Amino acid sequence: MAKSLRSKWKRKMRAEKRKKNAPKELARLKQALNLDKKGEAAMTDMQEIATVVPADKIKKEGDVEMAELEGDDGKMDLDRKRNKKTLLDENGQYPAWMGQRQAKKLKGKRMAQKSGKGKKKKGIAW
Structure with a gap:
């Protein structure tokens, strides 16, 4: 589908916009990944852009959450009275x-089983 004149024009304009914004985007990426002489990203710059959490802290939190889940025997809360x-x-x-x-x-x-006879189906009766 998507072959109408309107969609072709929109695709063309999106491509133009990408060309126009590419240098700005590249500069922003380079700034975000500004590498020190050691080869590590500068944490002060990164903290302005995103929250930085050490990997070992995330692993410890994940272990605690898994331990809590194992305490529940891993069973889902099912509706047993159905x-x-x-x-x-x-x-x-x-x-x-x-x-x-x-x-x-x-x-x-259910009602058909209860009453013993069901609703008649529509159609030709021969």
Whole structure:
């Protein structure tokens, strides 16, 4: 798709904008990655742009979070009081992910089983 005159013009203008902004962007990148004589980035310059956190601190926090998760036996908080066949919970509610059409369809099946006869399908009766 995307072959209309408008989209071609927009692509052309975006390319022009990229050409125009490329030198500024390159200069900004060089400034952000301003390397010292040691080959390491200057932390004072980097702190103005982004928050700098030492790697060992992140690893320690990750280990603490994993230990907390292991304490919960790694089980998900599942809705255990849900009928697997009808997908209804103890309050008669369908799951949040189920759409209205699917819920209506399941309800129709359930009512048909209850009453013994289902709704007649539309169509030619021969």
